[in-house]
Amino acid sequence: MTLKFQFAGAVSGLALLVAATAAQAEVLFWSTQAKPVEEAQAVREQVLDGAGEVDYQPNDAGPWLTRLNAELKAGSGSIGLLGALHGDFSAMSTDDLVDLDELGLGAQSDTFNSLAQLGTDAKQYIPWMQASYIMAANTKALEHLPEGADINTLTYDQLIAWATNVKEATGSAKFGFPAGPKGLKHRFFQGYLYPSYTDGVVRTFASDKAVTAWEKMKELWAVTNPGSTNFSFLQEQLLNEDVWIAFDHTSRLAAAFNERPDDFVAFPAPAGPEGRGFMPVIAGIAIPRTAPDMEASKALIAHLMDPATQVATLRATNFFPVVDVDLPDDLPPSVKAAGNAVAIMSASPDANPGLLPAGLGNKGGDFNRVFVDTFERIVLAGQPIERVLEDQKKTLVRIMNDTGAPCWAPDAPSEGACPVE
Structure with a gap:
């Protein structure tokens, strides 16, 4: 083909x-x-x-x-x-x-x-x-897709319903998320979740729409393999079938497609109310x-x-x-599979790219830590969403003011440091 x-x-x-x-x-x-x-x-x-x-x-x-x-x-x-x-x-x-x-x-x-x-x-x-970054699934999971769902145009609600169906059918949570120490979870929040639900990253960090985004993340986590806090390269969990559905960078999924190309499918990230956020x-x-x-x-x-x-x-x-x-x-099979998914995702009519952070200099790690800490406090520790966002917002404001970094897409342009509204 x-x-x-x-x-x-x-x-x-x-x-x-x-x-x-x-x-x-x-x-x-x-x-x-x-x-x-x-x-x-x-x-x-x-x-x-x-x-x-x-x-x-x-x-x-x-x-x-x-x-x-x-x-x-x-x-x-x-x-x-x-x-x-x-x-x-x-x-x-x-x-x-x-x-x-x-x-x-x-x-x-x-x-x-x-x-x-x-x-x-x-x-x-x-x-x-x-x-x-893209998503991948074991072909065994396809029969559990929600009625009417197309993996190339999934929404977050459909993804959650799909992962729920798989959990009920198999008795274990088989959605995999790179939440391990070397996982790229911060890129998911910055480039996928936030753009899809808030149409921003910095400006909208503590907005009402951000509260909804984190509520949705908690729903997804409820049907996520709890071992995900140790997962950093999801190709390993796809191959051993601890995970049937996964999100990760194309290079961190490659081995699964190259070793067993007929067992896996690649597809775009899901969409939220503000479009199909992707990085x-x-x-x-x-x-x-x-x-x-x-x-x-x-x-x-x-x-x-x-x-x-x-x-x-x-x-x-x-x-x-x-x-x-x-x-x-x-x-290689991984290139063909991932290439098709990337092409569909970038050309989708609801595409809403969340670009890599820019202008942060040596504060890039601190910026990423804001999102990781927010995830750990809200999703893993169960702390109140609004309180955590207001607390982490103070750190984010300091980072943006210290660097003077202007906004990047999907946030609206700024004169000077991107504001946390």
């Missing part, structure tokens, strides 16, 4: 731009992505094959930004193309990036394309690749205003957005395509 990523971007001029690449000068591709030696080499040899003369140079965020800012300040430079996460671009002035609408390129997801505008009327970067890790490509050869930079973008190149990027980086591709049969 061929799985597809639907492509919503226009393709006019694509072939012309790709063909023009060979005639252009070398482009310095300055990136924060694919930094490990093996990945970087795979990008050079596979992803950039046929792209003309390209010098791919991945760096940590600090050196990446230092050199970029120096060139922007000087008014000229050698960087031809930028590769970075959405959060890196959102922290930049849009005056320093070239509008890219004229390329007619974009992602499958209208939501991603809108984010790429960075609050303007034109794309400031082109969505390039994506990763995310995409969106990487984009952009042209700085100081690029030495604009046409060469644009031709490289066209090459990177070509479906064949997107598949090569998947092989090299394990980041999924954002455009229409046929996934080859020789990809």
Whole structure:
């Protein structure tokens, strides 16, 4: 069976731009992505094959930004193309990036394309690749789905009903949640639960809608395997069948699909009253205003957005395509399963992405701890929701004021530190 990523971007001029690449000068591709030696080499040899003369140079965020800012300040430079996460671009002035609408390129997801505008009327970067968290289930669980439920369009209420049905049928709770010491539970609250129920993360932290979200989390926990406080990689529990339904990062579910591909299905996260909250890790490509050869930079973008190149990027980086591709049969089962789920989730009409926190510096761990502590106090310790939220709100306010970090989606933009309302 061929799985597809639907492509919503226009393709006019694509072939012309790709063909023009060979005639252009070398482009310095300055990136924060694919930094490990093996990945970087795979990008050079596979992803950039046929792209003309390209010098791919991945760096940590600090050196990446230092050199970029120096060139922007000087008014000229050698960087031809930028590769970075959405959060890196959102922290930049849009005056320093070239509008890219004229390329007619974009992602499958209208939501991603809108984010790429960075609050303007034109794309400031082109969505390039994506990763995310998804859900997985043993095929044994499918017969217990609530009547009329579709795993690709589940709601939280349907998920809870499903987990309840499985518990009643098997005599044990078989929903698995990564609540262990190394589990990614904080990302679930920040990118899934809060966006789905409050349409925010920071502004709405202690809102009435947040109270409802935590009430729903308590309902879900009642049908969750109690051993989840020790679960960090749900692939293990799926394989030993302590868990039949699970939420986790794609990489932490991979072994289950690769070892027993016929026994498991992957599907999008559920939706709440404010949409289908999910946390995409969106990487984009952009042209700085100081690029030495604009046409060469644009031709490289066209090459990177070509479906064949997107598949090569998947092989090299394990980041999924954002455009229409046929996934080859020789990809690992985990890639095909997760890729389909990610594509459906990001393109769903009710998609409501909760982006990775940005601008927190060394306070990122403290920010995550707020959500973990809230979970432990409300769900595990049974403390009153309103009291816990008001208490944790004080800590969150201090973190935001200390860092001055502005709001990120789905919170409404802010001038200065994102307020906790």
